[in-house]
Amino acid sequence: MSFMGFFISVFALASAIGVVSVRNPLYSAFCLIVHLLAIAGLYAVLESHFLAVSQIVVYAGAIMVLVLFVLMLLNLKTEEGRGPGVLRTCIAVAVGGVVLLVALPPLVGRFARMSVIQISDAFRRSEGTVRAIGAELYGDYAVQFELSSLVLLIGVVGAVMLSKRKNPTLGPRPGGLFAGGKQ
Amino acid sequence: MSSPVTYIALSLVLFIIGAIGVTLRRNAIVVFMCIEMMLNAVNLAFVAFSKLHGNLDGQIAVLFTMVIAAAESAVGLAIILAVFRSVASVDTAESAELKW
Known part of the structure; x- marks a missing residue:
């Protein structure tokens, strides 16, 4: 792990905690x-530049704006006094520690000192660039690519349907999820 | 730049931190954010494996995961909003009943 990778990893771990x-x-x-920006930095360290950019745009940009919008909309206070408890x-x-102990040893053994295997020159020259990803995406993965647009469309329609009120003049009050509800 | 395996180990740790967050936190939005964190940990593992094997398929998988995560966040936040409208709370313990 390079120095830059180590530096960004510390950021990623600290912000995850x-x-x-x-x-x-x-x-x-x-x-x-x-955390998401740190992950984008790790993508850049791993030389997948296109993914680093789209991580910043999609995750740190769009998705987090959505989350922050909902947080502001709900106007939540700090959780009142009821933490998860020590036990x-x-x-x-x-x-979590047990899972880590089970899964980590294969990664720190001989496998960890194994460097990059079987890299073709073409891959080393072009990996992670928009050109390489695009060629793959519109070549082998064209059907999945089109299907993903369908998934996004269904997601948008579903979100609109879920957030639609039965009666738009009603304020935020109990019983607005679908028709009827708890009065 | 040495081995990408260290990044796989890092992604494992991040995934476990996210899972601990999902089990411990009761705020639905924080649970949602922890799920995003777990998705990102898996994405990091994909990219590290892609680097390790010299194969672009892992990066394509990350791209599709991002698409699914975008759709999931739209629907998930709409569900959280609808639940909040129904039970006036985003505490996951408050909405334990399967009726409204």
Whole structure:
């Protein structure tokens, strides 16, 4: 891991812990923005430049703006006093530690010292560029690419349908999810 | 630039942190953000494997994951808003009933 990769990894880890541990959801969202930008930096370190750019545009830009909009819209306060509790935290961290212990050893053994394998010259010259990704995307993955546009369309229609009120003059009050509801 | 395997280990740690967040936090939006974090950890592993094997398919998979994540965030946040309108809370423990 290069120095730059190590530096950005520290940022990614710290902001990930911040997302989980900070009490205020708004600060959590800001930590997540830092985390997503750090991931974009790691993509750049791994020489997939197109993905780094689209990570910034799609994740740190569009998705986080959506999350922040909803956070502002709901106007949430800090969670009132009811944390997860020491016992639950200990159990969750212990389970996470066990999973880490199970899954990490294969990564730090001989495999970890293995460098990049079987790279063709063409890949090394063009990997991660828009040209290479585009050729792949419109070549082998053309059908999936078209289908992904369909998925996005369905997602947008679903979001509109879910957020549509039955009676637009009603304010935010209980029972507005679909027709009828709890009166 | 040494081995991309370190990034796979990092993505494992990030995924576990996200999973711990999903189990511990009760605010639905924070849970949502932790899910995004787990998706990003998997994306990082994809990119590292793509680098490791000298193959672009991993990066294409990341691109499709981003598309799915965008659609998922639109629908997920709409669901959170609808639940908030229904039970006036985004606490996941408050909306434990399957009726409204």
